[in-house]
Amino acid sequence: xxxxxxAVVGFNGNLGRPIVNALTSHLFxxxxxxxxxxxxxxxxxxxxxxxxxxxxxxxEAHDLDTYxxxxxxxxxxxxxxxxxxxxxxxxIEAAKKAGVTLYSPSDYGVDYYKAGEFRTLFKRKLDSAAHxxxxxxxxxxxxxxxxxxxxxxxxxxxxxxxxxxxTANYPxxxxxxxxxxxxxxxxxxxxxxxxxxxxxxxEQVYIGGDIRSxxxxxxxxxxxxxxxxxxxxxxxxxxxxVAQDHAAKGTLLAGxxxxxxxLAVSTNSANFSDRVSNKLxxxxxxxxxxxxxxxxxxxxxxx
Ligand SMILES: NC(=O)c1ccc[n+]([C@@H]2O[C@H](COP(=O)([O-])OP(=O)(O)OC[C@H]3O[C@@H](n4cnc5c(N)ncnc54)[C@H](OP(=O)(O)O)[C@@H]3O)[C@@H](O)[C@H]2O)c1
Numbered sequence: 556x557x558x559x560x561x562a563v564v565g566f567n568g569n570l571g572r573p574i575v576n577a578l579t580s581h582l583f584x585x586x587x588x589x590x591x592x593x594x595x596x597x598x599x600x601x602x603x604x605x606x607x608x609x610x611x612x613x614x615e616a617h618d619l620d621t622y623x624x625x626x627x628x629x630x631x632x633x634x635x636x637x638x639x640x641x642x643x644x645x646x647i648e649a650a651k652k653a654g655v656t657l658y659s660p661s662d663y664g665v666d667y668y669k670a671g672e673f674r675t676l677f678k679r680k681l682d683s684a685a686h687x688x689x690x691x692x693x694x695x696x697x698x699x700x701x702x703x704x705x706x707x708x709x710x711x712x713x714x715x716x717x718x719x720x721x722t723a724n725y726p727x728x729x730x731x732x733x734x735x736x737x738x739x740x741x742x743x744x745x746x747x748x749x750x751x752x753x754x755x756x757x758e759q760v761y762i763g764g765d766i767r768s769x770x771x772x773x774x775x776x777x778x779x780x781x782x783x784x785x786x787x788x789x790x791x792x793x794x795x796x797v798a799q800d801h802a803a804k805g806t807l808l809a810g811x812x813x814x815x816x817x818l819a820v821s822t823n824s825a826n827f828s829d830r831v832s833n834k835l836x837x838x839x840x841x842x843x844x845x846x847x848x849x850x851x852x853x854x855x856x857x858x
Pocket of ligand 1: 560564565566567568569570594595596597601630635636637640661663664665699700701702705706
């Protein structure tokens with residue numbers, strides 16, 4: 556295959572721009588056949604002049620027929636849509652019909668294959684990968700741990716911090732490690748991986764911008780915000796019980812962050828230290844990995 560044509564589906568969320576920016580960046584653009592195809596449900600939300608037309612071509616699509624039209628001539632599809640979208644498998648059906656080779660499901664989080672009793676909570680993601688494989692598409696799943704920006708800024712619960720009560724709650728000495736990757740690095744890592752011949756890309760790709768202990772992350776939060784937190788010990792069983800209660804009550808959507816915390820402390824689905832594919836994603840250290848310590852001062856000072 557000559558340089559691949561790549562499509563990114565679900566542009567207007569967290570991942571669309573970082574991935575498109577990386578695919579068209581000076582680091583990676585020569586590895587792809589431009590323009591990147593960007594597929595969105597609503598192109599009125601897109602600024603047409605955001606990218607040169609030679610770099611990015613926008614397509615409006617939302618069902619089998621419109622997806623097939625947008626994907627004809629595409630080699631790799633990056634699905635970065637919200638989980639709600641994954642209930643409908645028409646994008647995957649369309650990829651097959653359009654002659655796509657590689658389909659990457661909307662994963663970008665914890666390694667749910669290691670999620671034990673909570674694995675079935677990721678059913679839509681599991682189903683996407685299984686369906687694409689059943690249709691004979693090459694599947695590449697990107698696992699990235701927690702989004703660094705989201706965890707630090709929007710959802711401090713994911714770094715075990717409760718800013719309202721000025722507490723940090725974690726089991727034992729907080730030495731469990733958790734993976735964080737910035738959105739910028741996710742885009743670069745995806746572009747880096749897709750720069751390899753497809754037959755050299757493994758099915759499971761683990762990206763870890765920063766893998767660090769819960770305690771270290773809490774301490775960084777305290778140093779940067781100058782807020783001193785009361786460190787409270789909460790057992791692994793307590794974390795698991797909260798997640799199990801959400802499962803029993805059917806409040807999993809609202810309680811999803813609690814499930815992620817339970818996974819982080821009771822399984823190694825958020826700790827990728829034994830399986831990162833950073834070298835595959837960033838051969839020759841083309842780009843710098845963002846770390847919690849480096850990003851926290853900027854992120855936490857923004858209103
Ligand atoms: N690791 C983490 O910390 C973390 C955090 C959040 C999310 N994630 C994962 O990242 C992936 C993307 O999630 P996200 O939060 O970034 O999504 P998002 O921002 O809520 O949505 C992404 C895009 O999906 C498209 N979309 C939304 N609903 C749709 C529907 N019903 N049908 C078709 N398209 C739809 C929209 O694109 P258009 O408007 O352009 O069509 C939307 O902008 C998911 O797999 C999610 O689990 C991981």
